[in-house]
Every structure is written in C-alpha cells, then in structure tokens.
Amino acid sequence: MARFLEIDDSWIVVFWRSFFAAAFLITFMLVRDGASNMMRLFLDMGWPGVAVG
Secondary structure: OHHHOOOOOHHHHHHHHHHHHHHHHHHHHHHHHHHHHHHHHHHHHHHHHHHHO
C-alpha cells in the first residue's frame, strides 16, 4: 500500500508507518495481556525502556 501513496515528503511516510506499527503493537499487548498487565509492563521497563523506545 505504501507504494501507491503519492506523498513527496518521506517524513510523513515514516510518521504514518510508525503510528500504525505502534497502534498494532499496543492492540496486540492489550489482547494478549489485558489493560492492567500492559500498564504493569510499561511501568516495569523503567528509564532504560523509555530510552530504547
């Protein structure tokens, strides 16, 4: 689908790809772990996880 887009700015393509990847991963984590466990995973990763993200 990305090939059919007629966007001149490559940063816009990067933004939308990252947005949909994040949305998919968060949805996957919600389905797999549930809301409370997902929040616990985010809190447990701490500052090293924030730096990597």
